[in-house]
Amino acid sequence: MPSPRSSRDRRGGGGRPEFLSLVSQRGPGAPDSPARRREAGGPAAAALPEEDCMKLNPSFVGIALSSLLAIDLWASKRLGVCAAEGSAWGSARPLMKVIEVSGHGVPWLLGTCYGLCQSHSSAAREVLLNLLFALLLDLVLVAVVKGLVKRQRPTHNKMDMFVTISVDKYSFPSGHATRAALVSRFILRHLVLAVPLRVLVVLWALIVSISRVMLGRHNMTDVLFGLLLGYALYSVVEYCWLSPLNAPALFALWSR
Numbered sequence: 001m002p003s004p005r006s007s008r009d010r011r012g013g014g015g016r017p018e019f020l021s022l023v024s025q026r027g028p029g030a031p032d033s034p035a036r037r038r039e040a041g042g043p044a045a046a047a048l049p050e051e052d053c054m055k056l057n058p059s060f061v062g063i064a065l066s067s068l069l070a071i072d073l074w075a076s077k078r079l080g081v082c083a084a085e086g087s088a089w090g091s092a093r094p095l096m097k098v099i100e101v102s103g104h105g106v107p108w109l110l111g112t113c114y115g116l117c118q119s120h121s122s123a124a125r126e127v128l129l130n131l132l133f134a135l136l137l138d139l140v141l142v143a144v145v146k147g148l149v150k151r152q153r154p155t156h157n158k159m160d161m162f163v164t165i166s167v168d169k170y171s172f173p174s175g176h177a178t179r180a181a182l183v184s185r186f187i188l189r190h191l192v193l194a195v196p197l198r199v200l201v202v203l204w205a206l207i208v209s210i211s212r213v214m215l216g217r218h219n220m221t222d223v224l225f226g227l228l229l230g231y232a233l234y235s236v237v238e239y240c241w242l243s244p245l246n247a248p249a250l251f252a253l254w255s256r
C-alpha cells in the first residue's frame, strides 16, 4: 500500500504540484524515453508507443487532405478570371454579377412570397410554401456551417456582393451553390416543364456554381460541397413536405 509520504513526494516538496514538461519526459536522457528503451534492449525495446509513431509519421489522410486543399487554392485562384476588372476575363465580370444575383437568396425569397400571395390554386400554394421552407432552411443551414467552419474567402475576392449577412464573410460552403442545387432539383420535381426548359434549369445551376469560382468568391471545394449539400437538402425538404394535412395552420394563413 503506498505510504502517505510517497504520494506527497510525487507531488513535489511542500505539497506543491510538480510540472513535467514533455521535453523532460521524452528527452533522450529521460528514464522512459524511446531512445533509452532502445538502448536498454529487450523485447519491448523496438516497439515504440503508438502516440510516438503518430507524431513521427503524419497520417496519410492528413497529407492527402492538405495536398487537396493546396490544389484547390491554386486551381481556384487560376480560375478566378473575373475576380477583378483587370483580371483576364474582367470584361465578363458584370455578366457574372447578374448571374450571381439570379442565385441570390433575396430575389428567390421575394419571388416565392409574391407567388404565394398571387396563387389561386391549392396545389401552387403547397409547392410555393414548401419552396419558401426550403429556401429558409438552406439559409439557416449554410449560415450554421459557415459559422462553424469559418473558412476565409479567397484573398483575390473583392467583397462587393449584393446584400450579405455577417457569416457571408466566410466561404464554406457556397450559399449560391446550395441554393442552385436545391432550387433546380425542386423545380425539376414540382414544375411541369418542356425538356429544353429542364435543360436550362440544370445549366443555370451549373453556371451559377462555376461563376462563384470565376468571380473569385469561392474555392472549388466550397462550391462542390455546396452543390452536394443543396442536393441532399432537397431530400430533407421532400421528407418533411408540408401539406394541409400536417400543417393546417400554415395553409390557413395563405388561403382566402
Ligand SMILES: CC(C)=CCC/C(C)=C/COP(=O)(O)O
Binding pocket: 104, 105, 106, 109, 139, 161, 162, 163, 164, 165, 168, 170, 171, 173, 174, 175, 176, 177, 212, 217
Ligand atoms: C441576405 C440573404 C437573404 C441571403 C444571403 C445570400 C448570400 C449573400 C449568400 C452567400 O452566397 P455565397 O456563399 O455563394 O457567396
